[in-house]
Amino acid sequence: MASFVNNLLILFIVFQNICLGFRSPLSVFKRYRDTTRSLSSECLGSDRPVISLGLSDFVLDIRMPGVTPKQSDTYLCMSVPLPVDDEAYVVDFKPHASMDIVHHMLLFGCNEPSSTENYWDCDEGTCKDKSNILYAWARNAPPTRLPKGVGFRVGGETGVRFFVLQVHYGDISAFRDKHKDCSGVTLHLTHQKQPLIAGMYLMMSANTVIPPGKKVVDADIACHYKRFPMHLFAYRVHTHRLGKVVSGYRVRNGQWTLIGRQSPQLPQAFYPVEHPIDVSYDDILAARCVFSGEGRTTETHIGGTANDEMCNFYIMYYMEAKHAVSYMTCTQNANPEMFRNIPQEANIPIPVKSDMLKMTHGHHEETKDTDKSSSLQQAKNEEEEILDQYFHIEEAVEWPGLDLKLGQVSGLALDPENNLVIFHRGDHVWDENSFDSKFVYQQRGLGPIEQNTILVLNPSNAKLLLSMGKSLFYLPHGLSIDKNGNYWVTDVALHQVFKLGADDKKPLLILGVALQPGSGKNHFCQPTDVAVDPITGSIYVSDGYCNSRIVQFSPNGLYVMQWGEGTETSSGRARPGQFHIPHSLALIPDFSQLCVADRENGRIQCFRLETGEFIREIKHKSFGRELFAVSYVPGGLLFAVNGMPYPGEAEPVQGFVMNFSTGEIIDTFIPLRKRFEMPHDVVASEDKTVFVGDVHARAVWKFASTEESETIVEARLKNNSESTDPVKKQEKHLVQRASTGVSFVLITTLLIIPVVVLLTILVFIRWRKTPVYGADGEHKLDLSSGRILGRLRGKGGGGLNLGNFFASHKGYSRKGFDRLSTEGSDQEKDDGTDSEEECSAPPPPPALHHPQMSR
Numbered sequence: 141m142a143s144f145v146n147n148l149l150i151l152f153i154v155f156q157n158i159c160l161g162f163r164s165p166l167s168v169f170k171r172y173r174d175t176t177r178s179l180s181s182e183c184l185g186s187d188r189p190v191i192s193l194g195l196s197d198f199v200l201d202i203r204m205p206g207v208t209p210k211q212s213d214t215y216l217c218m219s220v221p222l223p224v225d226d227e228a229y230v231v232d233f234k235p236h237a238s239m240d241i242v243h244h245m246l247l248f249g250c251n252e253p254s255s256t257e258n259y260w261d262c263d264e265g266t267c268k269d270k271s272n273i274l275y276a277w278a279r280n281a282p283p284t285r286l287p288k289g290v291g292f293r294v295g296g297e298t299g300v301r302f303f304v305l306q307v308h309y310g311d312i313s314a315f316r317d318k319h320k321d322c323s324g325v326t327l328h329l330t331h332q333k334q335p336l337i338a339g340m341y342l343m344m345s346a347n348t349v350i351p352p353g354k355k356v357v358d359a360d361i362a363c364h365y366k367r368f369p370m371h372l373f374a375y376r377v378h379t380h381r382l383g384k385v386v387s388g389y390r391v392r393n394g395q396w397t398l399i400g401r402q403s404p405q406l407p408q409a410f411y412p413v414e415h416p417i418d419v420s421y422d423d424i425l426a427a428r429c430v431f432s433g434e435g436r437t438t439e440t441h442i443g444g445t446a447n448d449e450m451c452n453f454y455i456m457y458y459m460e461a462k463h464a465v466s467y468m469t470c471t472q473n474a475n476p477e478m479f480r481n482i483p484q485e486a487n488i489p490i491p492v493k494s495d496m497l498k499m500t501h502g503h504h505e506e507t508k509d510t511d512k513s514s515s516l517q518q519a520k521n522e523e524e525e526i527l528d529q530y531f532h533i534e535e536a537v538e539w540p541g542l543d544l545k546l547g548q549v550s551g552l553a554l555d556p557e558n559n560l561v562i563f564h565r566g567d568h569v570w571d572e573n574s575f576d577s578k579f580v581y582q583q584r585g586l587g588p589i590e591q592n593t594i595l596v597l598n599p600s601n602a603k604l605l606l607s608m609g610k611s612l613f614y615l616p617h618g619l620s621i622d623k624n625g626n627y628w629v630t631d632v633a634l635h636q637v638f639k640l641g642a643d644d645k646k647p648l649l650i651l652g653v654a655l656q657p658g659s660g661k662n663h664f665c666q667p668t669d670v671a672v673d674p675i676t677g678s679i680y681v682s683d684g685y686c687n688s689r690i691v692q693f694s695p696n697g698l699y700v701m702q703w704g705e706g707t708e709t710s711s712g713r714a715r716p717g718q719f720h721i722p723h724s725l726a727l728i729p730d731f732s733q734l735c736v737a738d739r740e741n742g743r744i745q746c747f748r749l750e751t752g753e754f755i756r757e758i759k760h761k762s763f764g765r766e767l768f769a770v771s772y773v774p775g776g777l778l779f780a781v782n783g784m785p786y787p788g789e790a791e792p793v794q795g796f797v798m799n800f801s802t803g804e805i806i807d808t809f810i811p812l813r814k815r816f817e818m819p820h821d822v823v824a825s826e827d828k829t830v831f832v833g834d835v836h837a838r839a840v841w842k843f844a845s846t847e848e849s850e851t852i853v854e855a856r857l858k859n860n861s862e863s864t865d866p867v868k869k870q871e872k873h874l875v876q877r878a879s880t881g882v883s884f885v886l887i888t889t890l891l892i893i894p895v896v897v898l899l900t901i902l903v904f905i906r907w908r909k910t911p912v913y914g915a916d917g918e919h920k921l922d923l924s925s926g927r928i929l930g931r932l933r934g935k936g937g938g939g940l941n942l943g944n945f946f947a948s949h950k951g952y953s954r955k956g957f958d959r960l961s962t963e964g965s966d967q968e969k970d971d972g973t974d975s976e977e978e979c980s981a982p983p984p985p986p987a988l989h990h991p992q993m994s995r
Contacts, residue, residue, distance in 0.1 A: 190223055196331045198223070202247070202305050203236070203324030205258050209309040215262035219253035219304045227296030228329045231286060235277035237323035243310030244278035247325055249292075249300035266304045272467045273340065274303070275325060287373055290458045291334035293466070303327075337464035338456065339370070343388065343427045345451035346471050350382060350440040354433040356487075359451040360479045362391075362426040363470035365419050368463035372417045374456035375400035376410045380449050382431045382440060384489035388453040389482070390417055391424040396483050399455060401732075403490035404429075410456060412801045415756055419457070425470060427453035428479065428486045485750050490732070491675050532846045533797065533830055535812045539842040541602030542813055547591070549833035549840055551619030551629065551669075552823040555642075560599045560823075560831055562840060563609075563619035563629055566591035570615055574633070579657040579665055579686045581614060581633040589613055594627060594640075599829065599842070606642070618669030618682070618724070619821070628670040630681070635664045637681055649697050651681070659687050661699040671725040671734060673749060680725060680734055680749075688719035690736065690752065703752035707741060714741045716754040724769040724821065726778070728800065737770040737780065744770055744780065758803040764791035769821045773828065776800045781819035781832055795822060795832060795843070811841050 191199040202220045250267030274292055294300040307323055348359040377386035383404040390397045400411055429451035440449050551563035566589040576582055593609035593616050614633035621627055627640040635657050639649035657665040666685035677695030689704040707720040720740035727734055735746040743759035766783030778798040785791050793816045797807040817836035824830045830843040
């Protein structure tokens with residue numbers, strides 16, 4: 141009988157091994173589990189590095205194994221094997237790091253890492269073979285998400301068997317407490333084939349010299365593109381401290397098309413390309429970095445040390461899978477003469493505020509307040525990251541301002557103290573008797589408005605703080621406030637624009653001729669709104685009801701230029717630059733753009749400030765035929781209000797919240813008290829409080845974020861202040877998803893056969909009534925169940941987003957490049973990195989096509 145029991149035990153072991161040998165969605169991770177090294181207990185989530193998200197998707201968590209760098213400018217590397225053998229696609233990415241600790245992170249893909257240690261000094265290299273830069277992160281810049289259907293290809297025949305994480309610890313003063321760092325990234329991978337493959341194109345100057353004291357130095361890069369078509373969707377710029385502006389272009393048949401332009405002193409995010417741009421065979425890719433050598437006493441060269449400079453322009457693209465190339469570079473200037481025709485914008489520096497400059501360069505202060513401030517800044521970026529998902533506003537029903545006795549409300553603005561300013565018409569109204577056919581005001585006999593037309597209110601309780609504007613205006617319209625607190629208003633009856641000081645009874649500046657409509661340089665015809673550039677002081681006027689143009693003036697009121705024309709009603713759809721009542725202006729200093737609510741064309745048009753060049757149109761069916769007003773909030777939100785629908789049309793009158801970068805509608809809103817009749821203006825503050833003024837309802841509504849959004853943001857702030865890891869917060873949810881992703885049949889196969897065998901053993905033991913066998917049998921059951929269940933448990937991970945990108949070139953080294961300063965270098969520690977320089981190739985085949993009376 142003993143031999144029978146032994147046979148059953150052997151049979152049980154065989155069955156168990158067979159069960160665990162099935163190639164399930166979890167068994168593909170066996171190689172990963174066998175090679176995973178033990179990590180520090182301080183690394184949250186590191187004990188669960190892989191999570192199955194079903195039969196095709198999984199999450200891979202890549203973290204530093206609890207390291208403490210001993211000196212500044214330390215570069216540490218660690219590797220993680222790809223947990224599958226067949227081809228997969230990285231479709232999303234989330235960094236776990238703070239700029240207070242980490243200067244930047246790079247993620248490489250290669251076939252063999254330079255070391256098999258837990259981690260190593262990157263002086264040893266990153267990879268022994270060719271490596272591709274897949275991802276990067278730096279300076280808390282907001283993440284960029286991959287478009288749908290786009291992924292980075294790894295595994296299979298790509299040669300990417302390992303991920304190598306490189307972390308640059310710049311200033312190690314953050315490690316005074318000797319804590320261990322577990323910074324890293326979380327990747328979301330899928331086995332589902334992606335039709336479009338992502339890649340990165342790096343444009344880089346390698347031989348620029350900046351003479352000491354020279355005010356302007358240009359570094360130009362240009363290469364002919366000799367491959368299959370690629371589609372650009374994001375860009376990023378990088379220099380050190382001397383860089384003023386970096387611009388990138390596609391040049392086709394002599395026509396320069398802007399890819400992106402940004403100050404390298406701002407957070408170095410991967411910004412979305414504003415309009416889809418394709419690059420075809422024999423196009424030219426060109427970039428310019430503008431430097432200033434002022435303040436330097438010696439020549440500055442390209443390099444990675446504290447006193448060197450860099451000129452990098454990164455382009456993120458996708459290609460059809462069958463033609464995809466994952467990484468390309470351009471380090472030459474193939475046609476220096478062409479830069480004589482580069483658009484003037486490429487030579488205009490973008491000013492940066494001192495506090496932003498300090499944050500960008502990652503300075504560390506030895507105070508708790510600064511640490512807290514940095515944490516809050518990171519939390520702010522996290523907040524912006526989740527706005528697309530959670531942002532929602534509703535009317536603040538407790539606000540008493542709705543009950544104010546007002547005339548027709550034509551304009552709203554917020555002053556530098558964030559007080560609400562209302563511009564209204566008192567006892568005057570605009571009706572069919574106000575103007576003749578030549579737009580001359582017909583009710584001058586009424587005299588100017590005898591009430592105060594400008595009211596300043598406390599935005600919280602609607603208490604009146606200041607009132608002015610009595611006996612100045614006939615028919616108020618637009619209102620804006622410059623950075624110095626001056627009021628800029630328009631009067632459609634007077635055909636004039638006024639600049640008023642908050643404490644001045646008389647205008648500081650008047651543009652236009654009173655009561656005389658016209659279309660020349662010194663006249664307006666019912667001007668609607670004003671915007672003032674906070675950097676240059678330039679004045680922009682939308683003119684107006686009977687002119688279809690935007691007029692630019694110098695800060696002291698001298699005519700500079702104008703653009704725009706009337707819409708041709710016979711041509712159907714209005715063309716770019718055509719207006720049918722340019723009704724409201726929103727100046728976007730972050731992007732040097734001016735956006736116009738093109739009222740009767742039901743759209744928003746955006747133009748480049750310096751040139752008036754058309755950039756893009758934002759138009760949605762839900763706008764209806766009329767779009768009255770637009771307002772911008774720093775951080776990337778655009779607010780707008782539309783008009784009442786025409787008879788037979790369904791689009792309701794409402795407010796809109798949009799993502800400025802994409803133009804997508806995030807949210808819509810309507811009042812809970814009363815209703816919109818003709819919302820005429822909208823203004824929003826940085827805390828997402830929104831005010832809407834209605835010309836017919838003679839009312840102002842206040843809208844604010846709902847508790848849902850506030851709770852989420854508050855939780856993010858708390859998480860960041862406590863330096864907790866978001867992966868741990870999401871483990872439970874992801875594990876639940878993982879458990880549902882495993883086939884029920886597979887679980888049954890794994891569990892039932894050993895259980896049947898064990899039950900047979902237990903029945904036999906009970907029959908024999910042998911206590912020793914009984915105890916041993918129970919012990920084995922526990923062990924077996926534990927092993928099987930252990931196989932079914934997933935590994936921890938986190939939410940996913942795409943962060944910033946950094947790259948380098950294998951020839952990009954000379955003595956002195958080995959260490960990077962905390963000045964902001966993108967140079968990675970990798971002497972073996974390879975890439976594909978643009979070169980001649982046979983031309984590819986043709987590209988496939990991808991994917992009125994009321995005022």
